[in-house]
Amino acid sequence: MRLRKKLILGTSALLVAGGLTAFTRDDRFFEIARNLDIYATMFKELNMYYVDEVNPNRMVKTSIDAMLKSLDPYTNFYAEDDIEDYMTMTTGRYNGIGAVIGDRQGRNIVMMLYEGTPAEKSGLQIGDEILKIDGVDIKTRQDADPGKLLRGQTGTAVKLTVKRYGQKTPVDLQVQRDVVKVTNVPYYGMLNDEVGYIDLKDFMAAAGREVKAAYQDLKSKGMKKLVLDVRENPGGLLDQAIDISNVFIPKGSEVVTTKGKVSEWNKSYSAMAPALDTEMPIVVLTNNHSASAAEIVSGVIQDYDRGVLIGQRTYGKGLVQTTRPLSFGTRMKITTAKYYIPSGRCIQAIDYSHRNADGSVGKIADSLRTAFKTRAGRVVYDGGGVTPDVQTEAQTPTPIAQSLTSKGHIFDYAVKYKSEHPTIKPAREFRLTDAEYQEFVKWVSDKEYDYTTQVEKDLGVLEASAKKEKYFDQIQDQLKALKSKMSHSKDADMKTFQAEIRTLLNEEIASHYYLQKGLKEASFATDPDIKAALDLFKDMNRYNGILKKK
CATH class of the missing domain: 1.10.287 (Helix Hairpins)
Incomplete structure (x- = not known):
């Protein structure tokens, strides 16, 4: 009996350290039952004898989160109270008003409004501080969650009391809740007479439909070349990645293959419909926050030599999650497979199955990455995200710009500016004048901010x-x-880094007038990746040369 116990303990250690599968089926079921029994009796003892009262929901949620944290960041448990947030993540829809609320030094500030939503129609403004929701003082009520209080059934009204810049007395607003749809494509438009631009920020339900609609509208406006922007896109639904890839590759072309422990779930997915366009030149913009489904689309475009990728190496998430229903209305999102793009490579960058002694995980070394080939024979690699064909440097904010942003001074000045200027030029044309920039320098001179270079x-x-x-x-x-x-001087740095600070101000101010579209259009003139894309489109010999085997 003692020997068996030692063998079991030894095998358990191997499982933790190396991820080996050494249990027989019966042993595994016995170990599961044994540990669940230990957990139940331990919890019973805690509940009975611990010096203070314990909250069973919080205790169990904490233990579940700790258990799942030992696997990977994408395997998550959703308690019954969190299901609405989970549904919003997958569908992009919720019942509410359409305002993004942020915590700024203990104040609940409206940071952004979604276009066409009840929040915008009601007259709510970016920069408003929400004081009360239906009479509930959310500043003094520590347990009040503004996000949940603003949500509710479609057609019901919510009363907001807000403090607005430049007004001494609070403003009361009545907002009718409705279905709010968070779009996957917050912006699309023409960069010039022939180059179209689609900003794809998510892969929630209907992403494929939104990209198709944007593409067809741009095509009707004379688009002959396309920039598809998946920077800062965390990914989402696999079927939407397949639909979007299908816009640009022929029917029947393989998009992605998934392989996991349950062999019956292994599947190869192909483009199911005729492509909208297989010839138009495409540039895909990526960065190190482009992940998951965004990497599938980027990888497919690269593997079929369908377009040129510009930017920085993507995040490297080659894992697939499946949602499983649990008891009492709860759910679990669990990593069930790895995905492989058409060249055969898996771009997963982090090996969660082999942790270091301290529990940390590391990226797969470049020296261990395997070479694969695109359809034209270009060499590409697995194990570390998708590497762009044209690599650009990530833009790192200077310390002064970072400090001004994090302290909220850029945002606050935009609120002040809008209160004093009823209108501005269109976002693409708007620029602070030299005199206006000096006004900002004077305004911020007595504000608290510092930084270390x-x-x-x-x-x-x-x-x-x-x-x-x-x-x-x-x-x-x-x-x-x-x-x-x-030693840095703020006054000197305000002059040295004036271009960067002015860019931040121009974009923030434009967003207060034109919302997400304004923020995007104001960035076009100074975005180095968009500039690189436009420069490449001016030299089609170079564009075509990149896509050929070297």
Whole structure:
């Protein structure tokens, strides 16, 4: 008996450390039953004897989340109270008013309004601070969740009391709730006379239909080349990735294959309908936040040499999740398979099955990535996201720009600007004048914000190393002089990094007038990836050369 116990414990250790499957079927069922019994008796003892009262729902949810965290970030449990949020994530629909509320230093601020929703129609404005919802003071009620209070049955009304910039007394607004549809394509339009642009931000239900509609509308406006933007797209539904890929590749072409532990679920998915266009030149914009379904579409375009990818390497999520119903109205989203794009590669970057001793996980080394080939014979690699054909540098904000944004000063100035200017030029044309920028510099001069530049950080590291290695006394005068010389000046940085700060202000202000569309259109003039796409489209010999075998 003791030997059997040692064998069981030893096998359990192997399972945790290496992910090996060593149990027989009967052993596995016995271990499951045994551990569930241990869990139930332990919980019973806690509930009976723990010094304070325990909340059973919270305790169990905490234990479930901890268990699933040991697997991967995508296997999640949804309690009954969270099902509405889960449905919103998959369908993009909810019953509410269509406002994005953010917590700013304890204040509930309207950060964005969805176009055409009850929130916009009611007169609610970006920058409004919500004080009360149906008479509930959400500032003093710590348990009040503004998001849940704003949701409700279609046709019901919610009364909002808001504090608005420039007005001394609060404003009361009556908003009729309705079905709010969060669109997958928040913007599409023409970049110039022949280049169309589609901003694809999600893969919720109807994403394929939205992309098709956007494509056909742009085609009717004279589009001859297309920029498809999947930057910052976290992915979503697999069937929508297939539908969107099908817009650009012929019927019958393989899109993706899934392989997992349950062999009956392994499946190959192909384009089911005639393509809308298999010839139009395409550029797909990616970055390291393009994940999952966004990577399937990007990978399909690359594997079939259907277009050129520009930007940064994608996130590397090659895992498929399936939703399973559980008891009492709960659900679990569980990773059931890996997916493989047409070249045969899986782009999963992180190996969750082999954790380090401290529980952390690491990315697959570039040296271990395997080469595959596109239809034209170009070499592509697995195991680390999709690498663009034309790589650009990720835009890293300067410390001053980052501080001004994180402290809310860019947003607050946009609120102030809109209150003082009833209208502005169209978003593509709007630019702060030099005088207006100087007004911002004056306005922010007495606001609290600070930052440490990378040079200052490096000097701090140098000083610490010098003290540790006993060289500080020899170089302290030089260090002091260098620190004094390199110490940042806010006034100087406001001039040095004026272009970046003005870009942030232009985009934020435009969004307060024209919402998401304004934010996007205001960015076109300074977006380096869009510039790279337009430059490539001007040189079609280069475009075609990229798609040929080297």
